[in-house]
Amino acid sequence: MTSIEETKTVEIETGSNQEFGDLIIEIKDLWRKFFEDTPAEVVALKGVNFKVNSGEFITIMGPSGSGKSTLLTILGCMAPSTSGQVFIDGTEITQMPQRKLSELRKNKIGFVFQDIFLIDKISALDNVLLPLLPYGIKKSDRERAIELLKIAGLEDRMHHKPAELSGGQKQRVAICRALINNPPIVLADEPTGNLDSQTGGEVLELLRKVNKEKGVTILAVSHDPKLAEFSSRDVMITDGEITRDRINPFRT
Ligand SMILES: Nc1ncnc2c1ncn2[C@@H]1O[C@H](COP(=O)(O)OP(=O)(O)OP(=O)(O)O)[C@@H](O)[C@H]1O
Numbered sequence: 662m663t664s665i666e667e668t669k670t671v672e673i674e675t676g677s678n679q680e681f682g683d684l685i686i687e688i689k690d691l692w693r694k695f696f697e698d699t700p701a702e703v704v705a706l707k708g709v710n711f712k713v714n715s716g717e718f719i720t721i722m723g724p725s726g727s728g729k730s731t732l733l734t735i736l737g738c739m740a741p742s743t744s745g746q747v748f749i750d751g752t753e754i755t756q757m758p759q760r761k762l763s764e765l766r767k768n769k770i771g772f773v774f775q776d777i778f779l780i781d782k783i784s785a786l787d788n789v790l791l792p793l794l795p796y797g798i799k800k801s802d803r804e805r806a807i808e809l810l811k812i813a814g815l816e817d818r819m820h821h822k823p824a825e826l827s828g829g830q831k832q833r834v835a836i837c838r839a840l841i842n843n844p845p846i847v848l849a850d851e852p853t854g855n856l857d858s859q860t861g862g863e864v865l866e867l868l869r870k871v872n873k874e875k876g877v878t879i880l881a882v883s884h885d886p887k888l889a890e891f892s893s894r895d896v897m898i899t900d901g902e903i904t905r906d907r908i909n910p911f912r913t
Pocket residue numbers: 695696703704705723724725726727728729730731732
């Protein structure tokens with residue numbers, strides 16, 4: 662069995678992985694405490710340092726409560742940190758005012774939730790377009806949404822409402838929604854957590870396609886062994902710390 666010390670050495674090499682593009686995410690000494698300085702204090706992230714290059718596909722694993730979702734929601738500009746720095750495409754986000762944070766999120770990040778969160782009353786196509794609603798939906802947006810749904814293999818399902826779709830189809834709609842803003846980064850928190858392995862496989866295949874064909878950088882929390890097979894790197898978080906970080910030389 663490989664020791665933590667050995668695998669941590671790989672972490673340093675990963676930051677300069679030649680196969681990929683420029684640095685797109687950089688995390689420096691990131692801490693997140695809940696109920697700070699009270700008897701109930703929980704330290705969810707303990708000085709995380711982490712670099713991601715553009716085009717990487719990273720699987721994040723770790724026991725329940727180890728800090729995976731906390732990390733992803735901070736990266737997704739949806740939750741604050743306690744201290745440390747987070748750079749998204751060169752911009753430091755931890756001190757950013759809310760308005761600018763929303764703008765950065767809109768331009769740079771697509772988020773895929775475990776619980777999917779589609780609106781039941783509207784079609785798959787309208788669900789994909791939803792993030793653009795505050796900005797006014799243009800004809801070109803509609804065309805793009807249709808193109809994404811085609812890539813996701815949902816051409817014949819786009820006018821159906823979520824209740825008429827399978828779990829895997831719904832999650833693929835949610836991935837299209839995460840991609841509608843053309844973000845360079847997609848964060849996915851257990852995107853196949855509620856799906857059986859067959860439907861989960863379809864969802865993972867879509868993520869792989871998006872990464873390979875569109876060069877989108879993907880960070881996905883998942884324990885699905887299939888995902889680990891085709892991700893370029895896998896990271897283990899244990900008790901708020903990165904305890905393994907290794908490149909996958911056998912990426913399929
Ligand atoms: N809003 C919150 N208030 C208080 N504690 C929280 C909050 N969110 C998370 N925590 C705590 O922070 C720690 C990390 O939680 P997190 O949700 O990041 O874990 P996780 O690795 O995603 O776990 P799981 O695999 O179960 O989803 C846990 O101890 C959790 O109880």
